[in-house]
Amino acid sequence: xxxxxxxxxxxxxxxxxxxxxxxxxxxxxxxxxxxxxxxxxxxxxxxxxxxxxxxxxxxxxxxxxxxxxxxxxxxxxxxxxxxxxxxxxxxxxxxxxxxxxxxxxxxxxxxxxxxxxxxxxxxxxxxxxxxxxxxxxxxxxxxxxxxxxxxxxxxxxxxxxxxxxxxxxxxxxxxxxxxxxxxxxxxxxxxxxxxxxxxxxxxxxxxxxxxxxxxxxxxxxxxxxxxxxxxxxxxxxxxxxxxxxxxxxxxxxxxxxxxxxxxxxxxxxxxxxxxxxxxxxxxxxxxxxxxxxxxxxxxxxxxxxxxxxxxxxxxxxxxxxxxxxxxxxxxxxxxxxxxxxxxxxxxxxxxxxxxxxxxxxxxxxxxxxxxxxxxxxxxxxxxxxxxxxxxxxxxxxxxxxxxxxxxxxxxxxxxxxxxxxxxxxxxxxxxxxxxxxxxxxxxxxxxxxxxxxxxxxxxxxxxxxxxxxxxxxxx
Amino acid sequence: xxxxxxxxxxxxxxxxxxxxxxxxxxxxxxxxxxxxxxxxxxxxxxxxxxxxxxxxxxxxxxxxxxxxxxxxxxxxxxxxxxxxxxxxxxxxxxxxxxxxxxxxxxxxxxxxxxxxxxxxxxxxxxxxxxxxxxxxxxxxxxxxxxxxxxxxxxxxxxxxxxxxxxxxxxxxxxxxxxxxxxxxxxxxxxxxxxxxxxxxxxxxxxxxxxxxxxxxxxxxxxxxxxxxxxxxxxxxxxxxxxxxxxxxxxxxxxxxxxxxxxxxxxxxxxxxxxxxxxxxxxxxxxxxxxxxxxxxxxxxxxxxxxxxxxxxxxxxxxxxxxxxxxxxxxxxxxxxxxxxxxxxxxxxxxxxxxxxxxxx
Numbered sequence: 001x002x003x004x005x006x007x008x009x010x011x012x013x014x015x016x017x018x019x020x021x022x023x024x025x026x027x028x029x030x031x032x033x034x035x036x037x038x039x040x041x042x043x044x045x046x047x048x049x050x051x052x053x054x055x056x057x058x059x060x061x062x063x064x065x066x067x068x069x070x071x072x073x074x075x076x077x078x079x080x081x082x083x084x085x086x087x088x089x090x091x092x093x094x095x096x097x098x099x100x101x102x103x104x105x106x107x108x109x110x111x112x113x114x115x116x117x118x119x120x121x122x123x124x125x126x127x128x129x130x131x132x133x134x135x136x137x138x139x140x141x142x143x144x145x146x147x148x149x150x151x152x153x154x155x156x157x158x159x160x161x162x163x164x165x166x167x168x169x170x171x172x173x174x175x176x177x178x179x180x181x182x183x184x185x186x187x188x189x190x191x192x193x194x195x196x197x198x199x200x201x202x203x204x205x206x207x208x209x210x211x212x213x214x215x216x217x218x219x220x221x222x223x224x225x226x227x228x229x230x231x232x233x234x235x236x237x238x239x240x241x242x243x244x245x246x247x248x249x250x251x252x253x254x255x256x257x258x259x260x261x262x263x264x265x266x267x268x269x270x271x272x273x274x275x276x277x278x279x280x281x282x283x284x285x286x287x288x289x290x291x292x293x294x295x296x297x298x299x300x301x302x303x304x305x306x307x308x309x310x311x312x313x314x315x316x317x318x319x320x321x322x323x324x325x326x327x328x329x330x331x332x333x334x335x336x337x338x339x340x341x342x343x344x345x346x347x348x349x350x351x352x353x354x355x356x357x358x359x360x361x362x363x364x365x366x367x368x369x370x371x372x373x374x375x376x377x378x379x380x381x382x383x384x385x386x387x388x389x390x391x392x393x394x395x396x397x398x399x400x401x402x403x404x405x406x407x408x409x410x411x412x413x414x415x416x417x418x419x420x421x422x423x424x425x426x427x428x429x430x431x432x433x434x435x436x437x438x439x440x441x442x443x444x445x446x447x448x449x450x451x452x453x454x455x456x457x458x459x460x461x462x463x464x465x466x467x468x469x470x471x472x473x474x475x
Numbered sequence: 476x477x478x479x480x481x482x483x484x485x486x487x488x489x490x491x492x493x494x495x496x497x498x499x500x501x502x503x504x505x506x507x508x509x510x511x512x513x514x515x516x517x518x519x520x521x522x523x524x525x526x527x528x529x530x531x532x533x534x535x536x537x538x539x540x541x542x543x544x545x546x547x548x549x550x551x552x553x554x555x556x557x558x559x560x561x562x563x564x565x566x567x568x569x570x571x572x573x574x575x576x577x578x579x580x581x582x583x584x585x586x587x588x589x590x591x592x593x594x595x596x597x598x599x600x601x602x603x604x605x606x607x608x609x610x611x612x613x614x615x616x617x618x619x620x621x622x623x624x625x626x627x628x629x630x631x632x633x634x635x636x637x638x639x640x641x642x643x644x645x646x647x648x649x650x651x652x653x654x655x656x657x658x659x660x661x662x663x664x665x666x667x668x669x670x671x672x673x674x675x676x677x678x679x680x681x682x683x684x685x686x687x688x689x690x691x692x693x694x695x696x697x698x699x700x701x702x703x704x705x706x707x708x709x710x711x712x713x714x715x716x717x718x719x720x721x722x723x724x725x726x727x728x729x730x731x732x733x734x735x736x737x738x739x740x741x742x743x744x745x746x747x748x749x750x751x752x753x754x755x756x757x758x759x760x761x762x763x764x765x766x767x768x769x770x771x772x773x774x775x776x777x778x779x780x781x782x783x784x785x786x787x788x789x790x791x792x793x794x795x796x797x798x799x800x801x802x803x804x805x806x807x808x809x810x811x812x813x814x815x816x817x818x819x820x821x822x823x824x825x826x827x828x829x830x831x832x833x834x835x
Contacts, residue, residue: 075536079539079568083557085542087557087565087568090557094555098772102775104547105782105786108786109789113793116794117793176774177772177775177778407624409625418569421572421573425572425576428593
């Protein structure tokens with residue numbers, strides 16, 4: 001963080017970036033649940049209906065409530081983000097708003113539709129014929145995909161800006177919104193993110209039931225609670241490894257400086273070693289410590305040790321990522337976690353093929369119990385790689401973050417206020433989800449917890465509202 | 476009409492819809508906060524809780540829609556407003572987090588004490604957010620936001636008599652609207668005492684609204700004469716409509732008529748919003764940035780209009796589906812899982828009441 005402060009830059013840049021990072025990293029926790037949990041819940045729903053399985057139906061029902069709750073919190077944290085686009089980054093929305101703003105309008109509709117469809121689905125448990133209910137729920141994952149498409153489109157535009165030229169007044173002209181939406185990085189980022197969402201949601205949900213399983217609750221409820229989401233994550237994981245590898249090679253050619261930051265390639269040239277961890281020194285453009293595997297980076301990038309890889313020295317110091325260490329470590333953490341999860345999934349596939357059950361091997365269960373948190377760490381690390389790795393640019397090679405930041409006073413104060421509020425919100429959300437799960441465990445039977453879920457059916461008031469008794473609270 | 480003017484019209488429509496729905500949401504939060512002690516405020520709170528359905532929160536999607544449309548269509552105006560009015564708009568965002576999150580979480584909170592705290596935060600957020608948004612709007616209307624990155628005064632742009640009056644007016648308008656909605660809700664649930672309770676509050680909030688409206692005009696007169704003159708010259712027919720609508724609603728309330736009360740309410744609020752809009756046109760930022768000067772690229776504006784059409788074509792059927800299912804559920808409740816019978820529909824949805832203040 002020190003190099004941020006050493007550079008001559010607006011005083012607002014550090015608090016603005018910190019606040020944006022905090023609110024995005026909070027929001028991104030909720031995103032995989034909104035994007036991928038509906039699909040997992042529909043799988044359980046279909047399974048329950050097809051085989052007349054009340055346990056699968058109960059799981060689907062509970063997952064839909066968790067999805068409804070997190071969706072409501074996500075709506076709030078998403079609103080904050082759209083405020084911040086102007087509060088913190090007027091140079092982005094004020095200058096390039098008409099170039100990259102349309103995807104957000106698409107997201108607005110997708111979000112609205114998802115809210116309505118989730119409401120219908122939550123209502124429907126009580127009121128619709130079972131298969132009608134399922135079919136009405138089926139669009140949710142696709143609408144969620146449309147939402148991911150639009151938000152990722154805006155972000156990938158910041159990485160590979162397209163659909164405009166800079167006019168003589170320094171403002172974009174010849175705006176082509178479709179070219180901006182369908183920019184070069186979109187297919188890569190979108191694939192990577194959607195797979196990440198399915199992994200994170202799948203591992204997270206499964207890990208909750210693995211914990212119950214380890215505590216001896218080895219019933220059909222927990223068995224299905226592990227197998228359904230874990231299978232979804234198990235399908236996504238190997239695909240993600242392939243996608244991640246493809247994207248890294250694409251980055252080496254299209255955002256070479258970001259790639260150099262991720263892999264700490266200090267000096268351009270062939271025969272680049274793969275450096276795991278280590279400490280980059282921006283003063284001398286060198287890496288101390290870490291594990292070096294000679295030639296591996298060149299081999300991974302282009303198939304042979306002779307592959308030429310551009311390094312950080314290819315650009316001026318001012319154009320290098322503002323914090324290479326954060327980018328590099330986040331990248332290594334993401335790849336490390338991904339590899340560990342791939343091993344976990346391979347073990348699961350083998351064991352399931354042999355025994356058709358949750359693997360009994362204890363170390364597997366321990367890692368599986370941690371897999372949800374691990375997958376989320378990888379999601380956060382990946383987001384750090386793409387955001388911090390793009391620095392010092394807010395629009396890659398076009399506009400600098402330091403030029404786009406607000407000139408308002410009071411950004412520190414707002415950062416502190418937002419931090420406190422989000423800390424409370426995070427704690428409260430976790431507490432409520434835990435209370436929900438405790439209540440479910442107590443009342444393990446036909447339950448109706450949707451009574452109290454945002455976007456769920458209108459609850460009957462706890463108090464009768466009808467005509468007041470004589471001594472009532474009438475005024 | 477140019478594409479830019481059409482997009483500006485869409486923005487005004489968005490503000491109107493948000494005033495009808497989101498602002499009323501805040502008003503319900505205000506009534507929740509002021510309902511009194513745990514015991515005495517119980518039934519009023521229960522009614523609010525039953526009426527402010529979870530889907531009501533979707534009303535706030537209109538605000539996101541407004542922000543996005545503004546930065547996509549009129550980026551310069553958006554950036555200027557957000558940075559000069561950094562303080563009230565940050566407070567508005569915090570208020571929205573407070574109320575949205577505590578609303579989402581309070582029903583699932585395990586302990587009574589936590590539910591109480593969440594309820595109080597819900598109420599506080601419900602005052603903070605509309606006041607801040609209104610104050611920001613007042614700052615724009617009083618020509619205190621110049622073009623540029625935080626180019627205006629960051630304190631006096633919103634801490635001035637006009638802004639404060641408009642901020643309070645926004646709170647009062649929300650309180651008034653939600654009270655009229657809640658009168659109808661109480662009638663539907665056959666609770667005449669609560670009907671009286673909210674009728675009195677509707678009148679009270681309406682009177683406060685008139686007073687604050689006069690105060691806002693007075694401070695605008697002192698603060699920015701040019702804008703005041705435009706409000707009077709162009710907006711007076713609409714202001715008259717607004718006052719008439721308010722008078723009608725008072726008359727209906729006094730005679731205990733529910734039908735038409737909400738219509739009068741939404742007409743009055745719309746008239747006020749539009750009197751501001753016609754006075755300010757063609758300026759995005761009076762008097763330094765016009766709609767045509769602040770407009771983004773024409774291609775984007777056209778797509779924005781197309782997309783607004785797509786939104787109408789997709790969101791409306793989905794909402795209708797929701798209402799139909801809700802209605803049908805009322806007719807055929809599953810006796811094996813439903814709780815003790817009781818009215819479970821929504822007056823916002825489905826019934827014959829015109830302009831639904833629901834999330835339409």
